[in-house]
Amino acid sequence: MSIEFSKQLTARETSIPGVVLFDLPVHGDNRGWFKENWQREKMLALALPDFKPVQNNVSFNEKAGTTRGIHAEPWDKFISVANGKIFGAWVDLRHGPTFGNVFTATLDASQAIFIPRGVGNAFQTLEDNTAYTYLVNDHWSADAQGQYTFLNLADETAAIPWPIPLANAELSDKDKVHPRLSQVVPMPPRMTLVLGANGQLGKALREAYKDDLSVEFAGRAEFDLDSREAFASRNWKNYDTVINAAAYTAVDAAESADGRRAAWQTNVAGVARLARLAVEHDLTLVHVSSDYVFDGTRDVHFEDEEFSPLGVYGQTKAAGDAVVSVVPKHYIVRASWVIGDGNNFVRTMAKLAAAGVKPAVVDDQTGRLTFAVDIAESIRHLLDSRAEYGTYNLSSDGATQSWADIAADVFELAGASRNDVSSVSTADYFHGREAAPRPLKSTLDLNKITTAGFIPPQAQQRLTAALTTSP
Template identity: 75%
Template sequence: MTIEFSKKLAAHPTAIPGVVVYDLPVHGDNRGWFKENWQREKMLALGLPDFGPVQNNISFNEKAGTTRGIHAEPWDKFISVATGRIFGAWVDLREGPSFGSVFTAELDPSQAIFIPRGVGNAFQTLEDNTAYTYLVNDHWSADAQGQYTFLNLADESAAIQWPIPLEQAELSDKDKAHPRLADVVPMPAKKTLVVGANGQLGKALRALYAENASVEFAGRAEFDVTNPEAFTARNWKNYSTVINAAAYTAVDAAETPEGRIAAWSNNVTAVAHLAKTAVEHDLTLVHVSSDYVFDGSLAIHSEDEPLSPLGVYGQTKAAGDAVVSTVPRHYILRTSWVIGEGNNFVRTMASLAARGIEPSVVNDQIGRLTFTDDIAAGIRHLLDTGADYGTYNLTNDGEPQSWADIAKDVYALAGGSRDAVTGVSTAEYFKGKEAAPRPLNSVLDLSKIKASGFAPRAARDGLEAYLAQQSATV
């Protein structure tokens, strides 16, 4: 065996998405050779996913011609040759357009290959005493074998040109009996779990992902985020992402003794359970936050503004943000003045307009509406594009308005008079009432989300569409 020494560490993508061959620097002298088989920092710099290996396995093969079957496991693998030489064959057995794609190559100790979950791995030894090593990011178990996907080594559609014909090679009886590609059930993609799926945002996400079988929805009955047992009862190995659409949002009730407990339970303790689960199982956690994490003293709020909540609700949302920010793969979406399916300000104003009532509405709180359809679309955008993890402001766009301005727009769109709405200050409106403190300026800077390629629609357009939809369903 001849090994090429002193190659530069390099990555070579293949025809199968996510499968990458790596050149490994091998240093040799009269005593033998040495290589860095796995070096996380350097590999990540080359674009290798931070896949978190937890187990190292070695397959030793005494004779040339030993052929190991095409097995797709439910975990990622980083494979290299410790000694000897192999002909490797990899077949994409995942659901999707690349199903059935094939890549083959000869590997010696100066090379390695990354194999994502669901891609079938097989090899044939070309030399005696060949050792094939695997770094995997899940612990092997007998139960996991039930999630394997297999392909017959002799499958005609894959048409792998084995250097040593299979009839002359050493195979196991099990590998000989594996199905042809036409009979293979593709390995499904890891799932996305939406918790709080019966709330306003949850319903918008249900509509957006209605045709996507890999997105699973759980209301409180199916997954109670405040119950620790809900987290231990689920097999998180089957998931890649959790979208947290659950929250306690009763701003004024949060100031009561009972409400304070409920707000902290839902917005902090439950979020801590989600964050811990995401870290332990390498999940992406999507979390929805609020303008209430700020005191409203600035005219416009950027993502990196220091947190300064005024009331209990805002304090719990700020604490939840801090918890989620510790998850390596996280998106925090800060919103304001959320409008979706269910009771909300816009529906209330439309109802008052229809009944000819002339309301007094706060005119010194300034912000933008955020329609749940747009939050859902922003979430999908970040996930689909693989945008940088972190915090993003996401509201609808357009000129900031007061609640009174929005109420006047609703009245006009509903066929009423803008003059029917009277503006009053926050202090006047809540005089003599038990109410939580509110930020007066809730305008969020949208530069970052726009730079990611997502363009929120104008709040006015969202309002018109929302009212038209409400009218059509009455």
């Protein structure tokens, strides 16, 4: 066998998205040769996904012309040749616009190829005594085999140019009877699970993903973060993302003994279980944070500001953020003053305006509204664009306002007078009442998420739309 020695390690994209062909450095002398078949650090630097292989398999083929495949399996594979030479053929059998795309290449020991889940894999040996080896990131099981997708080696649509005609090749009886492409049911993508799907953000996420059948929604009845049993209720190998829209959000009630326990149970203990799950199953975890993780003493808050929560709710959100931050694949979307489908400040002010009520509204807390629809759309953008993992601030764009300013805007848009809204300090508003401390300055810097390609709408645009659609 002739092998080209001392190549540079390089990666080449192919006609199938996610399939990457590698040239491997092979070093040889009179004794034989040596190669680093899998070198995680160097290959990650070439943008190979960190697919975390758990099993190494070797297929030995005694005769040239042995042909195996086309099998699409529910895991990723890193394939190379240990001895001999193969003609490899790969067909995209995933659901989507590239279904049916074909890529072929001849591989010897100086090459390797990464094949993502759902791409059909086949090879034909071109030399006797060929050993074909592959790393996979899941353990084989009889149950997993039931999730394979197959394509006939002789499919006319794929039209694979086998060097040795299939009539002269060595095939298994099973491979001879696999379906043609027109009969293949594409392998569905791994699922995304949305938790807290019946809350304000959950409803917005339902709308954002209403046409995506790979997204599953679970309210508290279907998946309770406080329940250990819920975490054992699913086969997590079938998921790749969890969006956590569930949280304990009763800011004032969290200051009570019962509320404190409930807030810590949901916002910290439940989130910790999610984080452990994400690490164990290599999931992307999306988590929603709050401006309450800060004490509100700075005019503008950046993503890397140190936590300084004032009350129990903020403390639990900060602790949850810290837990999620250790998950390798995570997005934390930090929002302020969330407005969604349900009872909220904007809707309340609109009802007061319609009723002729003249409210006193706090004027020393400042920030910007964040609409649930924008949180949902930003989450989808981060996931779809594969933005850099980490924390992203999000709110509507525009000038910093007080709650009294926003109330006056609502009154004006509702046809009442801005002057119907009077101002009151936070201390006076809550005088004599049990209430959690609140950050006075909640404006979030938006440069990071804007740089990532998501442009938050202007606050006035969203406010007008919210009042137009409110019942």
